[in-house]
Amino acid sequence: MSRRTRLPWQKPTITPHRAGAMNKFGASRYQFFQPDVDGVEIARLVREFGSPLFVISERKLRENVRRLRRAFATRYPRVRYAWSYKTNYLNAVCAVLHQEGAWAEVVSDFEYQKARALGVPGSRILFNGPYKPRAILESAVAEGASIHLDHLDELYLVEDIAERAGKKIGVTMRLNFDTGYADPWSRFGFNIDSGEAMDAARHIAAGRSLRLTGLHSHIGTFILDVRAYISQVRIMADFMKAVESETGCAIETIDIGGGFASRNSLHGVYLPPDQVVPSIEQYAEAIASALMEATRRRSGRRRRPPTLILETGRAIVDDAEVLVASVVGTKRLPDGRRAVVVDAGVNLLFTSFWYHHEFKPVRPLDGIPEETVVYGSLCMNLDVVRHSVMLPPLSVGDSLVIGPAGAYNNTQWLQFIQYRPNVVMIHEDGAVSVVRRAEDLEAITALERLPDHLGNPYPHGLPD
Numbered sequence: 001m002s003r004r005t006r007l008p009w010q011k012p013t014i015t016p017h018r019a020g021a022m023n024k025f026g027a028s029r030y031q032f033f034q035p036d037v038d039g040v041e042i043a044r045l046v047r048e049f050g051s052p053l054f055v056i057s058e059r060k061l062r063e064n065v066r067r068l069r070r071a072f073a074t075r076y077p078r079v080r081y082a083w084s085y086k087t088n089y090l091n092a093v094c095a096v097l098h099q100e101g102a103w104a105e106v107v108s109d110f111e112y113q114k115a116r117a118l119g120v121p122g123s124r125i126l127f128n129g130p131y132k133p134r135a136i137l138e139s140a141v142a143e144g145a146s147i148h149l150d151h152l153d154e155l156y157l158v159e160d161i162a163e164r165a166g167k168k169i170g171v172t173m174r175l176n177f178d179t180g181y182a183d184p185w186s187r188f189g190f191n192i193d194s195g196e197a198m199d200a201a202r203h204i205a206a207g208r209s210l211r212l213t214g215l216h217s218h219i220g221t222f223i224l225d226v227r228a229y230i231s232q233v234r235i236m237a238d239f240m241k242a243v244e245s246e247t248g249c250a251i252e253t254i255d256i257g258g259g260f261a262s263r264n265s266l267h268g269v270y271l272p273p274d275q276v277v278p279s280i281e282q283y284a285e286a287i288a289s290a291l292m293e294a295t296r297r298r299s300g301r302r303r304r305p306p307t308l309i310l311e312t313g314r315a316i317v318d319d320a321e322v323l324v325a326s327v328v329g330t331k332r333l334p335d336g337r338r339a340v341v342v343d344a345g346v347n348l349l350f351t352s353f354w355y356h357h358e359f360k361p362v363r364p365l366d367g368i369p370e371e372t373v374v375y376g377s378l379c380m381n382l383d384v385v386r387h388s389v390m391l392p393p394l395s396v397g398d399s400l401v402i403g404p405a406g407a408y409n410n411t412q413w414l415q416f417i418q419y420r421p422n423v424v425m426i427h428e429d430g431a432v433s434v435v436r437r438a439e440d441l442e443a444i445t446a447l448e449r450l451p452d453h454l455g456n457p458y459p460h461g462l463p464d
């Protein structure tokens, strides 16, 4: 690793000493640094693919999904895993997860078409979401996708489509209820407590074109208390038994959605992720034992235990990707704090609104770590990627590894002011490929059309 031969000159400043220079665990922070991703030097990646740059580890992605599947398969007899496209629908990410056996969990016509274009058969797609236009529902019914009904109007629509197609299809009902642990997401699905869910189930049973075969719920995201899942599974199992005895249906699948926390630091959570985020095995133990228990107590008729479906998103992909950004300017703020401007903003790191990401230089840097504000590259006051982080003195050109960044950033990022950069994947053999190329003017304006009479911006000559 090359070290500077000359130290950069920094204008001296007087920094007042404040109580609290020690961190909350008593010791002063030491500097982390991260020179590579899976053995591939980040400095080399930046030279070849530019900065900012998203870097995905195929190895970590596969490792995470295998661990999840193993944790559940060793504790429950029938488990299915579906990749939640909205978490990260870059084709390369989805393809890795499908190779690992994942179904697709989609929530729009766009995501449905993306999964189909990647070669996922309709029969391996779970179709969630509050708005599924008729045309895509017709394809989904024809292709045997598992449709998760969100509301009554959608139920009537699917009923109509199935009837016109002369089919009787199995459907899943999305449920909402209060687990007592997480704020209920009552806007999605049918409410159990008000009787709405049972009414809908009765309606399905009374009709000729639908069969209720599955129950689904997604109780929230970044759920740190495994007891929320135990409560969820018990409520769903109770509803399963009630709906089976009331309508005569046979529930084949119980889909508990996603929501497992990733190894990130949520705003407002005091302790570091290592101390507060349950392991995948802890989630699995809680969920599988609650479901086994509930299944054992299932009523008279002998049926197979329902298949447990997982739609885990962030816990699979978050720590398999980082964002590399580089310093483009350094500042001293009027209040004495150190600030740096980096070439990536909140347009690329949407999750900085929820997380305190880790920031690691790519090499050890000299100097005393100080509280630093990290501004992004947007000419917008809100573009602060980290309001306060301890960092050593940085100079223009120094790169920082920001992460975990794999969940929701490559889907919720904005093309705003700046081009979105290259995304590369480090493969298991160490090869690197661009899985989404950086935008350029042509890519961004490709869908725009300029009416003829607007072709010349200054038809009356250049303004003064």
Ligand SMILES: Cc1ncc(COP(=O)(O)O)c(C=O)c1O
Pocket: 084, 087, 105, 128, 218, 220, 221, 222, 257, 258, 259, 260, 311, 312, 313, 314, 315, 407
């Ligand atoms: C229906 C559904 N399933 C799965 C997920 C993935 O959730 P997470 O990334 O928290 O695991 C979401 C995310 O909002 C969702 O709405």
